[in-house]
Amino acid sequence: MKVKEPFFWVNISCGIIIMVFIVLPLVEMLTAPSLSMVKETIKDKDVLRSIWLSIYTAGLAALFSFVFGTPLAYILARTDFVGKRLVESIVDLPIVIPHPVVGIAILSVAGKNHWLGQLFSDLGIRIMGSVTGIVIVLTFVGLPFYVNAVKNGFESISPRLENVSRSLGASMTSTFFRITFPLAWRSILIGLIMCSARAISEFGAVVVVAYHPMIAPVLIYERFEAYGLAYSQPVAVWLVSLCLVLFFVLRILTLRTGKSS
Amino acid sequence: MIEIKELCTKLGEFRLDDINVAIDKNEFFVLMGPTGAGKTVLLEAITGLIPVQKGCIYVGGKNVTTLSPEKRGVGIVYQDYSLFPHMTVRENITFGLRYNKIKKETAKERLNRLVKNLSLENLLNRLPTNLSGGENQRVSLARALMIEPLVLLLDEPLSALDPRFREEIREDLKKLHKDSDTTFLMVTHDFAEAISLADRVAVMNEGRIEQTGTTEEIFRKPCSTFVADFVGMKNLFAVHFSGTEARINGLEIDIGYTPPQRCSYIAIRPEDIVLSVKKLDSSMRNSFCGVIKALIDRGLYYEVWMEAANTVFKATITKRSLFELSLREGMNIFFSFKATAVHIF
Numbered sequence: 089m090k091v092k093e094p095f096f097w098v099n100i101s102c103g104i105i106i107m108v109f110i111v112l113p114l115v116e117m118l119t120a121p122s123l124s125m126v127k128e129t130i131k132d133k134d135v136l137r138s139i140w141l142s143i144y145t146a147g148l149a150a151l152f153s154f155v156f157g158t159p160l161a162y163i164l165a166r167t168d169f170v171g172k173r174l175v176e177s178i179v180d181l182p183i184v185i186p187h188p189v190v191g192i193a194i195l196s197v198a199g200k201n202h203w204l205g206q207l208f209s210d211l212g213i214r215i216m217g218s219v220t221g222i223v224i225v226l227t228f229v230g231l232p233f234y235v236n237a238v239k240n241g242f243e244s245i246s247p248r249l250e251n252v253s254r255s256l257g258a259s260m261t262s263t264f265f266r267i268t269f270p271l272a273w274r275s276i277l278i279g280l281i282m283c284s285a286r287a288i289s290e291f292g293a294v295v296v297v298a299y300h301p302m303i304a305p306v307l308i309y310e311r312f313e314a315y316g317l318a319y320s321q322p323v324a325v326w327l328v329s330l331c332l333v334l335f336f337v338l339r340i341l342t343l344r345t346g347k348s349s
Numbered sequence: 350m351i352e353i354k355e356l357c358t359k360l361g362e363f364r365l366d367d368i369n370v371a372i373d374k375n376e377f378f379v380l381m382g383p384t385g386a387g388k389t390v391l392l393e394a395i396t397g398l399i400p401v402q403k404g405c406i407y408v409g410g411k412n413v414t415t416l417s418p419e420k421r422g423v424g425i426v427y428q429d430y431s432l433f434p435h436m437t438v439r440e441n442i443t444f445g446l447r448y449n450k451i452k453k454e455t456a457k458e459r460l461n462r463l464v465k466n467l468s469l470e471n472l473l474n475r476l477p478t479n480l481s482g483g484e485n486q487r488v489s490l491a492r493a494l495m496i497e498p499l500v501l502l503l504d505e506p507l508s509a510l511d512p513r514f515r516e517e518i519r520e521d522l523k524k525l526h527k528d529s530d531t532t533f534l535m536v537t538h539d540f541a542e543a544i545s546l547a548d549r550v551a552v553m554n555e556g557r558i559e560q561t562g563t564t565e566e567i568f569r570k571p572c573s574t575f576v577a578d579f580v581g582m583k584n585l586f587a588v589h590f591s592g593t594e595a596r597i598n599g600l601e602i603d604i605g606y607t608p609p610q611r612c613s614y615i616a617i618r619p620e621d622i623v624l625s626v627k628k629l630d631s632s633m634r635n636s637f638c639g640v641i642k643a644l645i646d647r648g649l650y651y652e653v654w655m656e657a658a659n660t661v662f663k664a665t666i667t668k669r670s671l672f673e674l675s676l677r678e679g680m681n682i683f684f685s686f687k688a689t690a691v692h693i694f
Contacts, residue, residue, distance in 0.1 A: 246429075246431060248427050248429065248431040249431050249433060251393075251396065251398055251418070251425065251427075251431075252425060252427070252431045252433075252492075252493075253433075253444070254396075254398075254417075254418040254419045255396055255418055255419070255421075255423060255424050255425045255493075255498075256419075256424070256444055256445030256448065256492070256493070256496060257419045257445050257448030257449050257496060258419055258444075258445070258448050259417075259419055259448075260417075262448070266444075267433055270435050271434065271435055
């Protein structure tokens with residue numbers, strides 16, 4: 089066998105360090121609480137409520153992203169226009185803004201001093217400390233992941249398929265629903281999962297807008313602050329397990345796309 | 350059937366400039382030109398996929414310049430087949446039915462006919478990814494013809510295929526064209542395809558149409574240096590005319606008549622040049638002696654490059670003749686051609 093250069097060993101060692109760096113803390117945390125304690129935790133109404141709240145607000149964020157993000161992703165994938173780069177940068181903005189700043193930014197629009205906040209309050213919609221507020225924040229942080237995933241999906245579909253469909257008499261709308269959408273559904277699904285995975289892990293922005301009702305990350309933080317590490321770990325176990333499930337589904341889906349293309 | 354008047358448009362780097370074409374009903378019209386000539390842009394302008402800046406497009410007597418693609422009655426077949434990958438062959442072929450008012454019986458009869466003519470019987474329930482290139486292209490043709498468009502545009506339909514399938518699809522195209530009332534407009538850069546299929550041909554270059562005419566006309570009487578070069582007029586020379594003669598570096602070529610003014614080129618097809626080891630005693634007015642500079646194997650034939658008076662002439666010769674004449678580089682050779690084989694422009 090050929091003797092490997094030091095270069096090779098440097099690469100391998102760095103790789104191993106990163107693996108350990110990511111996996112070790114997670115494994116440590118997952119195995120720290122005893123099984124009975126984990127079981128006990130899920131019987132706690134507050135924990136159950138907060139995890140459920142996390143799931144469904146993240147789901148709603150994905151739903152809003154789907155409804156409003158899909159057409160935008162289509163436009164970005166199919167057309168070239170002046171300022172397209174700007175629009176794309178704006179879509180990416182929520183990724184780079186520090187999370188608490190996102191919360192503060194949303195509050196500054198939702199407050200009574202702003203006409204939009206005034207309008208919401210007249211309509212009886214409360215943002216501060218409400219589920220509505222949480223969903224708005226989660227949509228804000230999750231949207232870029234959805235739009236980008238779906239945009240890539242649309243881009244990978246040849247516009248010629250749409251051209252042919254139209255030459256056969258189908259309108260733009262029929263073409264979208266009979267050709268583009270069915271071919272992009274996997275990307276859309278991946279986009280939904282990425283978006284909700286991002287949303288479910290949000291803490292900083294949510295805690296500014298709505299400490300109560302408590303989503304799971306906020307609950308974990310509160311337990312940690314009030315009772316310490318041992319009390320926050322079991323809740324964390326449940327949340328992480330949930331995220332891992334999402335993540336594995338995503339991996340399986342993307343792997344299958346890779347194979348078929 | 351199609352009439353294009355003073356069409357101008359631009360798409361990225363491609364542009365069309367003052368395009369004028371008229372194509373008759375049920376004609377097989379071929380648009381030729383090198384890559385980047387704007388052929389595909391012209392097709393897309395006809396389908397309505399790109400906006401037109403100036404000029405008009407008429408399809409079936411109707412001005413469709415501003416109509417959306419689905420209302421034009423123009424079908425399209427692409428080089429890459431562009432079949433809908435999530436639908437079976439049958440679903441692909443019948444895709445357009447629901448948008449066109451076609452009676453059920455008519456549709457059924459038409460489907461059976463197309464499936465039979467294109468031998469797709471055993472493929473109907475398969476997905477396009479499992480088909481060969483030739484099969485894919487036949488499905489794509491069936492799909493386009495299923496709704497009997499007024500005009501069928503074919504964007505290099507044979508280029509992506511293996512030579513074996515190419516021949517096959519070419520015959521299919523011929524048959525389909527004969528059997529239907531649809532006008533065919535095909536884009537290609539292959540002159541052989543044009544010769545075997547086209548009623549008429551237009552040659553495009555840099556967004557303009559250089560020449561329109563029957564294949565014969567284009568082949569025999571190219572009207573510009575570009576067309577001559579494109580269709581394979583390998584011997585193209587800048588000359589001085591004097592009376593009925595053209596002069597290149599002291600060679601005097603008899604062209605049989607006084608050329609019109611402003612002409613400064615002659616072209617001779619390589620297959621019109623006759624080679625001989627001894628001087629021929631024939632009616633051919635032009636006979637010169639040259640030295641063989643190169644013998645190039647072109648597969649089915651050889652190309653012979655000869656130099657006379659610092660001018661290189663190219664002739665083609667079969668392999669058999671090459672051996673019979675025992676040609677080799679450096680030997681002297683006589684080459685002759687008729688005055689009528691000389692094209693002037």
